[in-house]
Amino acid sequence: MTESVRADGREIVEMLRNVQFLREVSDELILQLAGISQAIDFPAGSVVFRQGEPARTIFLVVEGEVVLELCAAGVGCRRILTVGPGDLLGWSPVLENERLTATARTVEATRLIALDGAQLRSMGERSPRLGYEFMKRAALALAKRLTATRMQLVDVYGSQMPASLDSAE
Amino acid sequence: MTNVSTNVAASASAQMIAAAPTVPANDPLRPHAARIVSIRPEVAGIATYELELDDPATRDLYRFRPGQFNMLYLPGIGEAAISISSDPGAPERLLHTVRAVGNVTQALARQRVNDRILLRGPFGSAWPVEDGLGCDVILAAGGLGLPPLRPAIHELMRNRGDFGRVLLLYGARKPADLLYTDEYETWRNAGIEIEVTVDLGDANWTGHIGVVPTLFDRVALDAGRTRLFTCGPEIMMRFVIYEALDRGVAAEHAFLSIERNMNCAVGFCGHCQLGPAFACKEGPVFTWRRMGPFVETEEF
Amino acid sequence: MTDRRTTTAPGDAVALAKTDLQQVLDALRQAGYRTIGPRPSQGAIVFDDIERVEQLPIGMIDEQDGGRYRLRESDEAGWFDYVVGPHSLKNFLFPPRECVQELVQLDDGWECRTPPETGPPLAVIGVRGCDLHALAVQDRTFLEGPYVDPGYQARREKLFLVAVNCRRAAATCFCHSMQTGPAVRGGYDLALTELEDRFVVDIGTDRGAAVMDRVAWSECATEDLAQARALPADLERAMHARESEHGGPDEPRQRRMDPTGIRDLLLGNLEHPRWDDVAARCLGCTNCTMVCPTCFCSTVEEVADLSGEHVRRERAWASCFTEEHSYLASGVVRPTIRSQYRQWLTHKLASWIDQFGTSGCIGCGRCITWCPVGIDLTEEVAAIRGDAP
Numbered sequence: 003m004t005e006s007v008r009a010d011g012r013e014i015v016e017m018l019r020n021v022q023f024l025r026e027v028s029d030e031l032i033l034q035l036a037g038i039s040q041a042i043d044f045p046a047g048s049v050v051f052r053q054g055e056p057a058r059t060i061f062l063v064v065e066g067e068v069v070l071e072l073c074a075a076g077v078g079c080r081r082i083l084t085v086g087p088g089d090l091l092g093w094s095p096v097l098e099n100e101r102l103t104a105t106a107r108t109v110e111a112t113r114l115i116a117l118d119g120a121q122l123r124s125m126g127e128r129s130p131r132l133g134y135e136f137m138k139r140a141a142l143a144l145a146k147r148l149t150a151t152r153m154q155l156v157d158v159y160g161s162q163m164p165a166s167l168d169s170a171e
Numbered sequence: 172m173t174n175v176s177t178n179v180a181a182s183a184s185a186q187m188i189a190a191a192p193t194v195p196a197n198d199p200l201r202p203h204a205a206r207i208v209s210i211r212p213e214v215a216g217i218a219t220y221e222l223e224l225d226d227p228a229t230r231d232l233y234r235f236r237p238g239q240f241n242m243l244y245l246p247g248i249g250e251a252a253i254s255i256s257s258d259p260g261a262p263e264r265l266l267h268t269v270r271a272v273g274n275v276t277q278a279l280a281r282q283r284v285n286d287r288i289l290l291r292g293p294f295g296s297a298w299p300v301e302d303g304l305g306c307d308v309i310l311a312a313g314g315l316g317l318p319p320l321r322p323a324i325h326e327l328m329r330n331r332g333d334f335g336r337v338l339l340l341y342g343a344r345k346p347a348d349l350l351y352t353d354e355y356e357t358w359r360n361a362g363i364e365i366e367v368t369v370d371l372g373d374a375n376w377t378g379h380i381g382v383v384p385t386l387f388d389r390v391a392l393d394a395g396r397t398r399l400f401t402c403g404p405e406i407m408m409r410f411v412i413y414e415a416l417d418r419g420v421a422a423e424h425a426f427l428s429i430e431r432n433m434n435c436a437v438g439f440c441g442h443c444q445l446g447p448a449f450a451c452k453e454g455p456v457f458t459w460r461r462m463g464p465f466v467e468t469e470e471f
Numbered sequence: 472m473t474d475r476r477t478t479t480a481p482g483d484a485v486a487l488a489k490t491d492l493q494q495v496l497d498a499l500r501q502a503g504y505r506t507i508g509p510r511p512s513q514g515a516i517v518f519d520d521i522e523r524v525e526q527l528p529i530g531m532i533d534e535q536d537g538g539r540y541r542l543r544e545s546d547e548a549g550w551f552d553y554v555v556g557p558h559s560l561k562n563f564l565f566p567p568r569e570c571v572q573e574l575v576q577l578d579d580g581w582e583c584r585t586p587p588e589t590g591p592p593l594a595v596i597g598v599r600g601c602d603l604h605a606l607a608v609q610d611r612t613f614l615e616g617p618y619v620d621p622g623y624q625a626r627r628e629k630l631f632l633v634a635v636n637c638r639r640a641a642a643t644c645f646c647h648s649m650q651t652g653p654a655v656r657g658g659y660d661l662a663l664t665e666l667e668d669r670f671v672v673d674i675g676t677d678r679g680a681a682v683m684d685r686v687a688w689s690e691c692a693t694e695d696l697a698q699a700r701a702l703p704a705d706l707e708r709a710m711h712a713r714e715s716e717h718g719g720p721d722e723p724r725q726r727r728m729d730p731t732g733i734r735d736l737l738l739g740n741l742e743h744p745r746w747d748d749v750a751a752r753c754l755g756c757t758n759c760t761m762v763c764p765t766c767f768c769s770t771v772e773e774v775a776d777l778s779g780e781h782v783r784r785e786r787a788w789a790s791c792f793t794e795e796h797s798y799l800a801s802g803v804v805r806p807t808i809r810s811q812y813r814q815w816l817t818h819k820l821a822s823w824i825d826q827f828g829t830s831g832c833i834g835c836g837r838c839i840t841w842c843p844v845g846i847d848l849t850e851e852v853a854a855i856r857g858d859a860p
Contacts, residue, residue, distance in 0.1 A: 469810075
């Protein structure tokens with residue numbers, strides 16, 4: 003069972019300040035984000051969101067570890083990535099994607115900050131500065147994730163032998 | 172900016188091993204006989220060979236530094252450059268973790284315990300462990316990049332008090348490909364933080380999933396006092412270094428081990444060149460400051 | 472009239488009648504040297520065994536240009552008025568194929584033996600200034616690093632050099648740019664400058680003096696000495712002058728190369744479009760690396776007999792214009808001609824400086840002549856530099 007953390011505004015602000023994703027965001031913007039945030043604790047093994055569900059909430063990981071899975075009938079769920087403290091989780095609402103593209107399941111007891119997607123988007127429209135800062139960081143996080151995914155795709159390990167330097171044979 | 176490490180170095184108790192190649196300077200192709208003492212299968216297609224030099228005098232003389240390699244020779248078949256993966260403090264026992272992928276290494280895979288092979292070495296430059304005195308040291312390894320770093324782990328453990336944090340970031344394609352898993356506890360107990368990841372998790376894997384560079388998000392660096400040693404596929408090493416540079420680690424403090432075709436290992440055959448350097452002489456361990464631009468040039 | 476000296480010493484210059492050069496050959500052979508000199512063979516001047524001065528290509532001249540080498544007779548030509556051919560000292564000191572190790576399998580393991588150098592000492596007649604520099608460059612590779620090549624060292628120590636000052640340059644020569652000629656400056660036992668009917672012989676070493684003392688030399692007249700000194704100097708001036716002239720198909724432009732800042736120029740332009748341009752022309756035939764007197768890449772190969780109990784390790788010339796050169800289990804680092812040519816040129820002119828403290832190029836122009844499509848490295852460098860050719 004998840005439970006909302008009884009955290010007062012100050013504690014939420016503190017959590018947001020310490021999240022790597024929001025590093026170097028001004029206090030003023032942090033306060034604005036705090037207004038639409040809540041902290042939620044998840045026990046190990048619980049589902050944060052499911053692939054295919056409507057995308058409503060953006061998460062930032064405060065503590066713990068979450069695994070992303072791609073699920074398909076017959077095949078089951080394949081784990082493709084783990085994210086940890088400081089990472090963005092569930093980026094779809096940022097970009098107004100309708101559906102979540104993966105299932106997120108906690109590996110250990112995890113605390114997340116949940117931000118309402120619709121509210122974040124309208125805040126961004128009203129306050130372009132905040133919108134830009136959030137988008138910029140989301141874009142950066144996704145770019146890194148894309149690079150990492152590409153490396154997983156090409157199988158950098160392949161038949162490479164960094165240790166065993168076979169001479170021409 | 173004061174260099175913290177030099178102050179510490181002045182009073183360091185660290186005993187770093189010096190290398191003593193057994194190859195005479197004027198006869199650099201002369202090999203020495205060695206016996207295969209043990210063969211330990213690691214993961215699919217990879218085994219660790221323990222070698223002992225036959226001649227006691229040579230055995231006494233032989234010293235290597237972490238990151239160096241031997242040329243293992245099977246007469247009639249050829250030589251292969253293999254990193255030494257054992258403890259430099261115990262050079263009478265030489266370990267080489269080898270994947271059977273070419274003529275020589277496949278022939279090596281057909282050898283049995285007590286068979287003999289020939290050996291020349293050690294060659295190459297070393298991980299500058301002493302450069303990390305008083306600093307935090309990050310070892311970032313991928314796949315078969317861990318064996319060449321293992322000797323550095325031994326040196327760091329032996330002199331643990333002379334270093335700050337020591338972190339091993341290690342990744343492989345899948346959990347079954349992880350090397351030396353039975354040693355992680357020993358390393359942790361010696362004060363080495365270990366983060367392991369795989370590209371593809373399986374049903375039993377509860378650890379990180381993602382490529383090695385993503386592990387940098389897990390660790391808080393003190394960039395000014397961090398030294399990075401990385402070894403693995405070239406793409407992985409580059410992105411590991413980019414992560415480190417993004418976090419403020421200096422390019423001259425990021426070291427990588429570069430693989431190139433080795434034929435003679437003594438700077439004569441010319442095969443191992445990467446721009447201005449010979450990987451067998453100035454390398455395989457290089458700083459990113461020096462070699463980065465050449466590593467990033469395609470097909471250079 | 473002063474008494475004729477009976478002995479010579481390094482630094483001396485004496486005169487020798489042309490036909491008496493035979494006495495030098497004889498003295499060397501009597502001292503046990505194998506004498507090598509320029510000989511015409513299959514349309515080119517190569518280095519080969521020589522016993523009689525009549526075997527020299529007297530009266531022959533070579534015409535060289537990109538991808539072109541022709542020999543012809545000329546009434547105006549002397550004994551040494553051709554320049555360099557496809558051979559250099561490299562062919563003898565660093566042979567194309569050499570057994571570097573022999574192994575025999577015995578009951579208790581392999582016995583390994585480095586074959587000792589057993590050939591007679593070599594005396595090479597007709598070495599040009601550029602090739603003496605090439606020798607010094609190869610010495611840095613094989614003798615002056617942390618390891619020494621034992622075969623090269625053994626042959627090098629015994630090498631006797633009779634150098635020749637060039638009176639003529641081929642169009643492909645650019646020693647004047649690389650400061651390696653045409654004048655011979657040091658590094659020889661004897662150096663010859665050819666005059667009408669005699670040589671002015673400069674004594675370079677005690678060994679050279681010892682050989683000369685068994686030969687009927689005479690005192691060198693002042694005018695002769697002045698003429699001998701002027702010849703290479705005049706040639707150098709002429710070479711500079713011919714850089715811009717284009718006298719027609721028989722007198723192609725003299726090549727030149729500006730070595731200023733060349734290391735940074737090339738290593739800073741690794742993606743220059745010129746590399747694509749030259750890659751479209753280069754065949755990857757490896758001729759340039761074979762004729763280049765400083766190229767040193769090699770591969771050691773296993774040669775075993777049927778029983779597998781006798782193994783020879785043979786070192787053979789290799790070339791960076793092959794996929795084998797940069798082969799890794801994970802793939803070839805330089806699989807394209809573009810990357811291979813870039814490797815060769817940046818190594819020769821730029822990386823070499825980092826590695827050995829000197830350029831790898833001595834301006835002999837062999838790579839230009841012997842390239843089947845006439846690729847001219849001086850032109851490639853000029854293009855990258857942005858100069859008009």
